[in-house]
Amino acid sequence: MARNKLYRLTSSFASLAAVQVSTNLASLVTVPFLSRVLGPASWGALVLAQAIRMVTWPLVEYGFTYSATRDIALDTSRPQDQQAVIGRVLGVQIVLSVASGAVILAIWWLVGPAHLDFRLLAFAWIGAVFSGTLPWWYFQSLGGLWAPALTTVAARWLAVVALFIVVGGPQDTWIVLALDALAAGSAVFVSFSVVRKRAGALPLHLGWLSRDLREGWHVFTYRFAERVQDPVTTLAVGAISGPVPAGFFGGLEKIIKLLRSVTQSAMRAALGVQVSEPLVLVQSRRQLWQGLWPTIAVGFAGALVLFLGRHLITSALLGPEFAPVADLIGIGAVLVPLILVTAFVVTTVLIPAGADSGVGAATVRSTLALALAAAALIPPFGAPGAVIALIIAETVRSVLLVRQAERHLEGAVAGAA
Numbered sequence: 001m002a003r004n005k006l007y008r009l010t011s012s013f014a015s016l017a018a019v020q021v022s023t024n025l026a027s028l029v030t031v032p033f034l035s036r037v038l039g040p041a042s043w044g045a046l047v048l049a050q051a052i053r054m055v056t057w058p059l060v061e062y063g064f065t066y067s068a069t070r071d072i073a074l075d076t077s078r079p080q081d082q083q084a085v086i087g088r089v090l091g092v093q094i095v096l097s098v099a100s101g102a103v104i105l106a107i108w109w110l111v112g113p114a115h116l117d118f119r120l121l122a123f124a125w126i127g128a129v130f131s132g133t134l135p136w137w138y139f140q141s142l143g144g145l146w147a148p149a150l151t152t153v154a155a156r157w158l159a160v161v162a163l164f165i166v167v168g169g170p171q172d173t174w175i176v177l178a179l180d181a182l183a184a185g186s187a188v189f190v191s192f193s194v195v196r197k198r199a200g201a202l203p204l205h206l207g208w209l210s211r212d213l214r215e216g217w218h219v220f221t222y223r224f225a226e227r228v229q230d231p232v233t234t235l236a237v238g239a240i241s242g243p244v245p246a247g248f249f250g251g252l253e254k255i256i257k258l259l260r261s262v263t264q265s266a267m268r269a270a271l272g273v274q275v276s277e278p279l280v281l282v283q284s285r286r287q288l289w290q291g292l293w294p295t296i297a298v299g300f301a302g303a304l305v306l307f308l309g310r311h312l313i314t315s316a317l318l319g320p321e322f323a324p325v326a327d328l329i330g331i332g333a334v335l336v337p338l339i340l341v342t343a344f345v346v347t348t349v350l351i352p353a354g355a356d357s358g359v360g361a362a363t364v365r366s367t368l369a370l371a372l373a374a375a376a377l378i379p380p381f382g383a384p385g386a387v388i389a390l391i392i393a394e395t396v397r398s399v400l401l402v403r404q405a406e407r408h409l410e411g412a413v414a415g416a417a
Contacts, residue, residue, distance in 0.1 A: 022153045024261055026160050031254060033164065034176065035318040042170035044247025048238045049120035049177055051231035051250070052107050053128045058227050059100045060132025063219030064089050065140070082199045086138065091204045092212050097129045104128075111239045123177035130184035135191050138199075151190040155183035222360030225367040229393060230257065233386045236374050241382040249383040251318050252328040256390075259306075260339050285409045288349065292402070295344045299337025307333040324383075332387045338394040342401055349405040362404060366397035 035043050104125045108116060134152070139145045159179040167175055196202055230253045238246035306313070310329035314322055350359050370393035377385030 019149050019152055020261060022156060024258055026156055027254060027258060030160055030163060031251075032317055032319070034167070035251070035322060037167060038170050038173055040244045040247050040321050042173045044238070044243030044245070044250070045116055045120060046173050046176055047234060047247050047250030047253075048111060048116055048243055049124045051234040051238075051246075052104055052111075052121065053124040053131070053177070054231035055107065055228050055235070056100045056104055056125065056128035057132040058220070058224045059103060060093055060096050060129055061223070062092065062096055062132075062213075063216045063223045064093070064137045065223075083203065086135075086195065086199060087203045088212055089135075089137070090133075090202065092216075093133050094204070097133070100128060100132075101125055107235060111235055115238060115243045117174055119174035120177055123174060123181045127177060127181035127184050130181060130188045134184070134188050135195055138195050139191070147194045148187060148191045151187040152183075155186040159183040222363055225360075225364045229367055229370050230390070233370065233374055233378075233390060236378050237383050237386050240378050245383045248322060248324045248328060249386050251314070251322055251325040252332055252383075252387065255313065255317065255329065256332065256335060256339075259336065260343075283409070285406055288345075288402075288405055288409060291344060291348065292341065295340050296337050299340040302340070303333040303336040306336060328383055328387050331384055332390065334391055335394055338391070338398045341398045342394070345398075345401045345405045349408060350401065359401065359404075362397050362400035365400060366393045369393045369396040 034046065038046060104121060108121050134148055136145065136148055139148055159182065162179050163176060166172065166179075192202070234246055234250050234253060237249045307330055310326040310333070311323075313329065314326040318325055346359055370389055373389035373392040374386060377389050379385075381388070
């Protein structure tokens, strides 16, 4: 039994890691191609449409990756109970998918219809709906993520191959999102085929809609705040300064996203976080700071490397037309130590100790700080102001998380005494 549980956990961890690695590699392959083929203006329009998708899909997903996983895992022996949970989730997500269409239209109006072709908007919405309804929660509750992981990776790389074949200029910008939506839809279709084979019929249940929305609100708030910081800032730059500055900021955002993903994965691997059981790696305030100081030092060394290599990175990843991105990297390099501090505290203290609520509260507060800073800095400074707003928000989040970790460790020591 224990060996089977460990295998399932390890398999799930490996599946998620494969999806993350695949996503990062796909970005490294496609971003240099698209930035050069589309040019700054069409690239900016694509970045804005992708930001709309990134803002919308958490509205559809609504935190079910956590809540529905728990509900299904409570009783895996009765198919009728699984069907009831699946039906409730699908019912809520269908309602939210329709509502998200209104949200997308509102964002489109705010950003400016002149900046975005309606086809970009339509495929951004379709892709968001498919991404939000992919049933990770079902497979995660049963300890086997191979089906959605395998189909997601395969569909994504088929879309990448097709992208290189059919996208030949700015007039094909909408095709990029169409292929992305097709890949997400294929993964959803295959995954739900497996769900139906395992659980049987999938009836929709809307009777508990209001209750499900209330119960999932706190998880949704945290997940939404965590995922929309960068895309909302991109949309703000686009609404105020237009698609070209938004494209420049989006280029920096993609570099930061890749850096954050690699950093978090490397942090988990370097610290030896086990998938078989939670492991509290830091057990006192002194140990926390013994780990934080080297982390900060490594972060500033990485920031220096990023600053010195900003022109080379911009030229290699985006092309010579995107030279202004190098200036944004020069400002945003200070994000590196902040990202490392956040990853260290969350990985070694808060998540192993089950302090998810503290992580969520810090994320929500940093999002509010981002909104205020962006409102003050983007109108006069444009994309550079947006980068400064991100730095302020990440600083707030890091400080809050460190304080949360200190309080937790002090309480644990006091309780042990």
